[in-house]
Amino acid sequence: MSAQLKSVDQLETFRRETRAWLEANCPAEMRQPVTEEGDVCWGGRRWKFKNDAQRVWLERMAERGWTVPEWPKEYGGGGLSKEEARVLREEMGRLSCRVPLTSFGISMLGPALLKYGNEQQKREHLPKIVRGEIRWCQGYSEPGAGSDLASLKTRAEDKGAHFLVNGSKIWTSYGDKADWIFCLVRTDFSAKKQEGISFVLFDMQSPGISTRPIRLISGYSPFTQTFFDNVQVPKENLMGELNKGWTIAKYLLTHERNMIGGMGTQRQTPLSQLAIKSIGLASGKLAEGTLRADIARFEMDALAFTLTMGRVMDEAKAGNETGAVSSMLKYYGTELNKRRAELAMSIAGSEGLKFDGQTQADIAPVWLRTKANSIEGGTSEVQLNIIAKNVLRLPGA
């Protein structure tokens, strides 16, 4: 009991100090809502800071390792406990501080590197991710291998000191902006499809790589088809064991799914508030009864989902297995996010139809972009398959 009280005390001290530090160090511009693509800092060799505040904010947070609060200190992370990290998030939320750095290095590669990378790989890559000096992209999907990812064909042949990589990836988010890629390649052509895959890391500047942009329905072009033509990848860039890449790939996917699933629960104006503004109240209730009912259903499900995310985190802290739930969070969170966007469009009416192909913060492009949520990182149908097989243990699934 007293040990617990002490830690509650320490947490309060940490909260006070964190609050004071954030108040002193988070520039005013970084407490404004994100309104356009450039407001989200992705970092990387070629990143152009939108303004000084964005740069300063990143540097100050990276200095403390707070771009990745829970990563170990030895690789530049914040070394915070889950509780402390939660306090930091809450305090950042309270002051409306922007996330200083968003990247696939943080949300996807980092956790996999920490678990499967060798010491040298960790020392080389993790600190750069923490400081936002490198931008990574994900080379998983191929034209012929989407949901059936393990059927991928991009080949890496053993040439002694290096692998020779040939093939093509598709839907490579930010393929034209990334510095490095983490990539699934086939290294054994005779084995069962899951058992011939390796996980490699390489520089996107390597000779033989080219990209072709693909434009989305939401109007902008964040991803590419990526071609590899005799690309030489040094052997030391193999992560984990040869032909054992599928395990890493799946582990990384659980992190990707948690991230995508959690997107819907980020701070957003409640739909009910948008609706009150757009539609108005009649005797204390939204003037459109049928829409009100759908909004209430959505808000209840969203709150239930947020509580479930919290419970999953609490369970993880208590040491209970959580791997199986990432498919649930991905599936339910992205379907919710799509429901939210559909309702936001209905609430806005003709105002919601505004579209200039540029302003990504308008409702229509956001609505369009959410459609990808239930496709990227494994489709909703695939998540349901995984739940049926791995959680419910249904036959032959």
Added chain:
Amino acid sequence: MSLVLTEDQLMFRDAAKRFAAERAPVAQLRKLRDDNDAAGFSREVWKEMADMGWAGVLVPEEHGGAGFGYVGAGLVAEEIGRNLSATPLLSTAVLGVTALLRGGSAAQKEAFLPAIAGGDLVVALASDEKNRHAPHSIATRATGGSGKFKLSGRKVHVLDGHVADRLIVTARTSGDVESRDGITLFLVDTKASGVNVTRTPTVDSHNAAAVELRDVAVSDSDVIGTVDKGAVVLDAVLDAGRAVLAAELLGVAEESFERTLGYLREREQFGAKIGTFQSLQHRAAHLFCEIELVRSVVLRTLQALDAQEPTASNLVCLAKGKASDVARIATNEAVQMHGGIGMTDEFDIGFFMKRARAAGETFGDYYYHADRFAQLAGY
């Protein structure tokens, strides 16, 4: 507060799980129904439940209870839901005890709490008058003055009304039929003259009754809470009942879901287990997610009630609304996925669907609580 059960809570739950499955399973409910049992539950088993700490789950230790709070009550209710156990837990140990804890005088607590905790006294809440839940719509009148009242009116869906020793009756001491002000709660002896209780059999084979009150004499000392301000107590009582019902509905959903998964793994058609069919797999996987959501909101809500959080009512709406809806869907899907056998009375799965419907209806269904949820959020 962490949304994980403590060691003590886990032990309490495991004991409840074993007991309910052994002593109060679906088979017992079926037998009570088939025998047309006069009480609708086994008094012997209720005594044993009292020994397990169930009857006094909310009663503080100084009044002879277990003091496990709403989280504890929810853990028991979940097992009750899994087994469809016939018990006056909701009426007596949850509604009755919450009323006494929130509004009871020292003398009332002294007189009733230990008896409830011991399993010796059954209490029923006689409040609803409309077919659709409308808690403040009360036409029953309490007339008189200077400490003496006469109650007249008619109550419906009184859980365990026909076996109760005492009724908690809501009556209007002032105000219009729909107003929240002017409601008063009275403790009424079921044997008092002018009280007429008729059992109303329901589809779920659980206990309910209609209560007629004609000039029933009560006095000051029978008032729970304050005259005219009874809604404060009533709302707390209903929220407690709703939250515990949500926990029961969670159990109903879980159990019917698990039974259905078992069937999907074993039943064969077209030369394959039906669980290999993707249309069934996806519906099952979706239900799994919904039930996980209910699990989170139920625990969070019960914690909020124990902590007397000011916004607990919003969570109660969420929990009761969501649990009613998900249990309804889960049990409907269960019947569908069992095919023809799911329609037979001999098979248990139909009992779960019936209970989900009745428990969902009690103290506000999904529609009622979605509306209230929106209202509490200002829209």
